Amino acid sequence: MQLLKGQKADVTKGRSLGKLAVRFGWKAGKSELGIDAAAFLLSERGRCERDEDFIFYGNPLAANGAAEHKSSGQQLGTEAGDQEVIELVLGRLPEQIAKAAFTVTIYDGEQLGHAFQDVTGLYVRLVNLDTGEELLRYEYGADLVKETAVVAGELYRHNGEWKFSAIGSGFNGGLAALCLNYGLELEGNAAAGEDGESQAYARAEAAAAATMEAPVQTASLSKIDFRKKLVQYTLEKKQLTNVVARVGIVLDISGSMQTLYKNGTVQEVVERILAVACKFDDNGTLDVWVYDNEYSRLPSVTERDFGQYVDKHILNNDRIHKFGRNNEPPVMEDVIRKYTVEENDPTPVFIIFINDGGVVKSIKHTITHSAVQPIFWQFVGIGNSNFEVLKRLDTMEGRIVDNASFFHLDDIAAVSDEDLYDQLLNEFPMWIKAAKEQRIIRP
Template sequence: MSDLQRGGNAPVPVPASALTVTLAWPQAGGVAVDVSAFLLDAVGRVRGDADMVFYNQPEGASGAVRFVASAGQGRFTVEPATLPDMVERIVFCVTIDTAGARGLTLARIDGAEITVAASGTVPAVRFRPALADASEAAMVFGELYRRAGQWKFRAVGQGFDGGLAPLARSFGIDVADVAAPTPVPPPPPRTVNLAKVTLEKRGQTVSLEKRGASFGEITVNLNWSRGRRGLFGGGAIDLDLGCLFELADGRRGAVQAVGRAFGSFAQAPFVALSGDDRTGDVSQGETLRINGAHWPDIRRVAVFATIYAGVPNWQQTDGVVLVTMPDQPPIELRLTEGRNDHRLCGVVLIENDGGRVRLTRIVDYMRDQRMLDETLGWGLQWVHGRKD
């Protein structure tokens, strides 16, 4: 079984019959847990209220998705072969019932997990989100998604405030048609759209406003297909994440594994690289952490990915960069259409736009970091470097 970290993805076995997706949690006294699944189209919306599968509507897509609840868990049976072509993703969510009235959060079910298995077999993948310090009452645990004809699972772990009604509304459900077993207080006035934002065209931008004192921790995760050994002329590819940074006081530089320039989260440049996954065996891939508490000190960050070792083949990496931060929709960028004669992909430009976080899609394939620097006008001095 493959244990994934947040943002990690892995292929799932698609048998002739069905997949079983199970969400399980420790049974804590007085805590009622609801699970739900939403069948989404290419833009992250349901086609109608029937695309929500939960305790009060246990079937969706004419029985292609079915739900059964029991003590301490909820189980979904998914038949990929019978799903409509318009359904490209199925997201699986957990909410604490009447959380607002009782002051409960997901921390009460720390240790909860989601697993995916071919029906009748042991789980192939598992994800356990970090809930010990969770302040939210709802979370998207994970998603099944269709990619190039193959089904995969991604560990999401995206939490937000509110109960079942605002969760359903975020995916386009008419909440008036969603029955609840008991009356619940209205959700707080703050609303968060959880539908994933995918930047698909070069130059496409999205701006995010602060919802509190700071943006919290901004994470940029690079992940790629698990089962790719032997596709790149022998060994596994070494796909690296890095960035150019410019601070508000004019200081500029790079954070990357080359030269062991891993940065720092607590002090300048307030950007840190989590590590260097040389084999692709680390399920969470590689992550840049940007300290949102110091966002006023940061002017811009240009994120890039490089193929450090192995034959350049961007299409077969199924690479994806996911930008996440608390109470904001995740931002996704895919690196699958690139030029195979270039080792570097400039992915996304993250800028401080009057206190907002503005993300602009680059996804342009280049020779190296120097060429990205020249394209964006950073003005750094470059020398040849190695990881060791």
């Protein structure tokens, strides 16, 4: 059954229906668009009475198993266009849930200049999970322009049965506007879009986390989840979704870096790079080194223990030599030793090397020497120092493959996550291809 805007249709009347899949499809006109589907489980008042009744990728499973969110990384269905799905076990929906609103939003649409005018092929279809039968389909969105959120449709109780209403109404203000519409109150100026996305997701994640045995950093985890999605979009764009890599970060801790450590910039860098490790590394860990004229190999960091990592493991660690002059080759040799001697494994290694200038020239020998190893060095220069040595990395001779890249950011804190990930992963695909051809890594 093909519905038009405003039409209603029976879903359960006249049929035995235990499990229902609400499948969402769309085509993004820009590869960087972040699009998410979600469900708000509502009371008769049309309100989401509990934060945990907001079902999305960060809170994918209702406490009683009545609703589950699945994304494109999981088995969704038989139709190629399906992007995300909300699966419902109708018999488990509590009596106080009178309606389920199904929504699609663009992440940070207003801030990033993205809107539904950049999206085509929007549809929602209802499928009987027990039989695979498509019950109805609603195609919508042709009238959307600047909106960043849309209510695709609603499933609602009527005389003891469930019906579906085709809505397709757009909202400005993204996810925050939807949350306010359904009674999830946000703090401060979130209604005006100030961090509304983060607050909305963090509320639901906090509710989900409350059911776990151990406490978690809910607000920070929300940021990590956002960043992991941006990394995923970048990986898809650069055709790296099937690549597994060990990920490490090397942090300059020479004297000129003191301000960046103390004002939280380095902690933020660790968190941003952790998202890359979570998507690339099969165990989701980020290996960490710091160096000035000495170096230290630090405990690896994961999304469960990254909070205050820099304070705990670096600034408050008296065993670490800090704020001296810089000397890169010793720490680079330790990186090579870890991945080729201690953990001799052909799995690719992606090293992000943060430096604020003045690297020693002998770094060239170390990079050339390591070209036969499964290690790619991505140097990131920050600040306004001299990066002449690093700028010549791409033209260095005497290597079997180009195993290093460099880009410069005046102020890394001012660069969006999206732009940072795009630059970080710009040359890595080319190295992967070349390293496979030379059998440095497995084809």
